[in-house]
Amino acid sequence: MGSKEKLIERFKSLPKDFSWEEVKRLLKILGYTLRNKGKTSGSRVIFICQDRKPIMLHKPHPENTIKEYALKQLLNDLKEEGLI
Numbered sequence: 001m002g003s004k005e006k007l008i009e010r011f012k013s014l015p016k017d018f019s020w021e022e023v024k025r026l027l028k029i030l031g032y033t034l035r036n037k038g039k040t041s042g043s044r045v046i047f048i049c050q051d052r053k054p055i056m057l058h059k060p061h062p063e064n065t066i067k068e069y070a071l072k073q074l075l076n077d078l079k080e081e082g083l084i
Helices: 005-010 020-030 069-080
Strands: 033-034 044-048 055-058
Touching: 005 069, 020 033, 033 069, 055 069
Parallel strands: none
Antiparallel strands: 033 044, 044 055
């Protein structure tokens, strides 16, 4: 199993220590690019992929781990798009 597959399997297990860097890497693997929502967006970011629904997330701060509810929502969004 390659590193991409390992990352996807780790994500699907909804670990409590899944980091923001791992989210960015996962979505990049799936074809998404990161965009800020504008100068005043604060921690809100959007991931865009052609022909797919955009994914909006809050960048975690001050810690680097993603909240459980955000991971569940992201997993649900990716399942709806047929990517996972």
